[in-house]
Amino acid sequence: MRSGTVRAWSRVHTWSSLISTVFLLMLCVTGLPLVFAHEIDEVLLHQDWSPTHADGRRLDLDQVLDAALARHPGDVPTFMSFDTDRPVVNVTSRAPDAPAGAYNFQPIDQTSGEAAPLVAGHPVMEFILQLHTDLFLGLGGMLFLGLMGLMLLVAVVSGVVLYAPFMRRLPFGTIRAERSARTRWLDWHNLLGIVTVAWVVVVGATGVVNTLAVPIIAHWKDTALADLAAAYDGPVALDERASLDAAVDRAREALPGMTLQFVAFPGSDYSTDNHYAVFFHGDTPVTTHLITPALIDARTGELAAVAPMPWYVKALSLSQPLHFGDYGGLGLKIVWAVLDLITIVILGSGLYLWIVRRRRAR
Structure with missing residues (x-):
C-alpha cells in the first residue's frame, strides 16, 4: 500500500474514532449492566407472590380487560401482554387526551382480576437503558447514536485496512514490552482491536439497526397494513368492538403451534384503527424473537389477514437481543461482558495514543 493511501486511511480512522469515542465509551459503560439486566432486576426486585386462586379457573381476556380499565376509567386500551x-x-392503556408516551400499565391476576405486583425494571436500570437508547432525547437521540454507530463501523474498517501493512513488520500478537509506553499501548490497541473486530462489527451494526426502530415500525405500518386500513371508513368505536377473547382464539386457529406474545389494540402503534393485532412467536432461541401477527377485524371478530413481518422488521427483531447477547443464556452474556470491557480498553487506548501524538507534534 502506498504511503499516501496509508495516510488517508489513517486520517479516516483517527477522525471517525475521535468523533465517536466519547459516546461509544458511554454506550460501552452503560451497556455492561444492561447485558445482565434480567439477572439484576431479579435480584433487586424479587417479590414473593402467588395468585389468589392458583388452581382455579382463569378469567377470560375480556374480563381481565374490564378489571384493568375499571381502575382507570375513561382510558383506551393499547396493549396487552402476558407473563411467562x-x-x-x-x-397498557392511556387517557384519550394524554400526551404522547403517557401510559398506564396495570398487571392483573388472571385468577381473580385483582391487581398483581408490578414487575418492571429497577429505576437505576431504567435510567441506564434510557441513556443507552436515546440520551433522553427521544427519536433524535436514537438517530444521533445510530450515526455514532456508523462512525464506529468506519473506524473498524479503516483500522483493519491499516492493520494489514502493520502485520507485515511484526509477528501476530507481538507486544514490544521493551519500548516506550506509547508503543506498548499501540501494540495492545492493534492486537485487541483485530481480535474483537467481528464482535464489534456485530454489536455496532445491530446497535445502528436498533436506533431505527421507530421509523422501521412506522414504515411497516404505513405500507404492509395500508391496504387493510383503506377498507374502512373510520376507526372502530370502543362499544363496537368484538370480543377480545374470541379474537385471540381466532388468531390461535390461524397460527397453530405458536406462542401468544401480546395484543395490540385498534389505534395503537402496532395495529390499524380497525383491527386487533395478535402477535405470536416461536419456541426456539431464535424464533422466540421472530413475531408474526394475525389481524382480526375488531368489528366482526373475523380473521382479516396473517401478516408475516417483512425482512427489515425481522432484522430489527433479531438485532435487539443479539446486541445484548440475549440468545445463549448466562454464558454468552459473560462473553459479551468481557468483550465489552476489552472494547473500553481499545477506545481508551486509542484516545491516549492520539493525545500523546498531539503532544509530540506540538
Whole structure:
C-alpha cells in the first residue's frame, strides 16, 4: 500500500474514532449492566407472590380487560401482554387526551382480576437503558447514536485496512514490552482491536439497526397494513368492538403451534384503527424473537389477514437481543461482558495514543 493511501486511511480512522469515542465509551459503560439486566432486576426486585386462586379457573381476556380499565376509567386500551412465569396479564392503556408516551400499565391476576405486583425494571436500570437508547432525547437521540454507530463501523474498517501493512513488520500478537509506553499501548490497541473486530462489527451494526426502530415500525405500518386500513371508513368505536377473547382464539386457529406474545389494540402503534393485532412467536432461541401477527377485524371478530413481518422488521427483531447477547443464556452474556470491557480498553487506548501524538507534534 502506498504511503499516501496509508495516510488517508489513517486520517479516516483517527477522525471517525475521535468523533465517536466519547459516546461509544458511554454506550460501552452503560451497556455492561444492561447485558445482565434480567439477572439484576431479579435480584433487586424479587417479590414473593402467588395468585389468589392458583388452581382455579382463569378469567377470560375480556374480563381481565374490564378489571384493568375499571381502575382507570375513561382510558383506551393499547396493549396487552402476558407473563411467562405467572398467571398475570399486563394491560397498557392511556387517557384519550394524554400526551404522547403517557401510559398506564396495570398487571392483573388472571385468577381473580385483582391487581398483581408490578414487575418492571429497577429505576437505576431504567435510567441506564434510557441513556443507552436515546440520551433522553427521544427519536433524535436514537438517530444521533445510530450515526455514532456508523462512525464506529468506519473506524473498524479503516483500522483493519491499516492493520494489514502493520502485520507485515511484526509477528501476530507481538507486544514490544521493551519500548516506550506509547508503543506498548499501540501494540495492545492493534492486537485487541483485530481480535474483537467481528464482535464489534456485530454489536455496532445491530446497535445502528436498533436506533431505527421507530421509523422501521412506522414504515411497516404505513405500507404492509395500508391496504387493510383503506377498507374502512373510520376507526372502530370502543362499544363496537368484538370480543377480545374470541379474537385471540381466532388468531390461535390461524397460527397453530405458536406462542401468544401480546395484543395490540385498534389505534395503537402496532395495529390499524380497525383491527386487533395478535402477535405470536416461536419456541426456539431464535424464533422466540421472530413475531408474526394475525389481524382480526375488531368489528366482526373475523380473521382479516396473517401478516408475516417483512425482512427489515425481522432484522430489527433479531438485532435487539443479539446486541445484548440475549440468545445463549448466562454464558454468552459473560462473553459479551468481557468483550465489552476489552472494547473500553481499545477506545481508551486509542484516545491516549492520539493525545500523546498531539503532544509530540506540538
